Amino acid sequence: MVINVKASTRNYDILIEDGIFGKTGEIIKNFANGTKVFFVIDQNVFDIFGENLKKMLEKNGIEFLYFVLPSGEKSKCGKMLFKIYSCLAENKISRKDTVVALGGGVCGDLTGFAAATFLRGVRLIQIPTTLLAQVDSSVGGKVAIDLPEGKNLAGCFYPPHLVVIDPFMLKTLPESVFNCGMAEVIKYGAIYDKVLFDTLCDRENLSANLEKVIARCVDIKRIIVENDEFDTGERMLLNFGHTYGHVVEKYFNYEKYSHGEAVAIGMAHITKISEENGICEKGTYDALKNLLEKYSLMFDEPEIPRESAEETLLLDKKSGTDYINYVVLEKIGKAKILKLNKKENFLWKN
Incomplete structure (x- = not known):
């Protein structure tokens, strides 16, 4: 192909x-x-x-x-x-x-x-x-x-x-490394393609469909990148889970969690908050949580001091002078960008 x-x-x-x-x-x-x-x-x-x-x-x-x-x-x-x-x-x-x-x-x-x-x-x-x-x-x-x-x-x-x-x-690959990559695959389904998301729920048949799954993820990225090559709008959707995920990686000095594991933590974290605040459809967090669990990507929330996390967020590439863009789900297969003032730190909203 x-x-x-x-x-x-x-x-x-x-x-x-x-x-x-x-x-x-x-x-x-x-x-x-x-x-x-x-x-x-x-x-x-x-x-x-x-x-x-x-x-x-x-x-x-x-x-x-x-x-x-x-x-x-x-x-x-x-x-x-x-x-x-x-x-x-x-x-x-x-x-x-x-x-x-x-x-x-x-x-x-x-x-x-x-x-x-x-x-x-x-x-x-x-x-x-x-x-x-x-x-x-x-x-x-x-x-x-x-x-x-x-x-x-x-x-x-x-x-x-x-x-x-x-x-x-x-x-x-060791299973843990493969699962790390599945975090990014799940991301594509969550932000763009519910059919892909549902396909991933059938883990037993994933290996038989892996080439098609990879091709679909690559094509989704192609579509998004061709629309926004330099990451000023739609391409930011690909950072779903990454904002908090990068905080997790940095806090633990890139040792405790792999990139994919940190992204999985970030996706779960922001989706739970989004649903609690009425931003995404009810049941979205459970659907995401259940799929992450299938690939051993659901972790206990790490304790990170807010001051340390916010220091990392200030350097986030999705950050402007006085605002930061958060990628959130509206429902499985559809995401949007929230542009919020830095003082209104969405990652700790409850």
């Missing part, structure tokens, strides 16, 4: 197919056309797929140039960014060459930011290997690193030149 995304700087294809990773050599050869290719590879992915990737590239006459990125959110930082810059410079990567991100969301965001800023932009291929990255972070052109003060605070918009998604690769 091929989904084409229209961005202001370029259009790019997203290839979705079980087993397509086995064609990486041919895909890269056709794309690079004799130029250099440099891979940034997550450590866990390198351990599983590195040797096979090397053989596929060598078979197609491509030198295997790479940097192995330590796994985990803490790698999404300035220190690792400059290590990648140095490797690109040492390997004499030029603007006509290609950088490939092979890993999950951390690898994709960090590598994308490196590709966007090295020589003011080199070609970029995203090969996401986690469910979260396949349905969300590899598509749409948001690339970034974290700062000590908060998540994704240094970044830019830089659409990839190609995305290659192989659902079969997800079979290597």
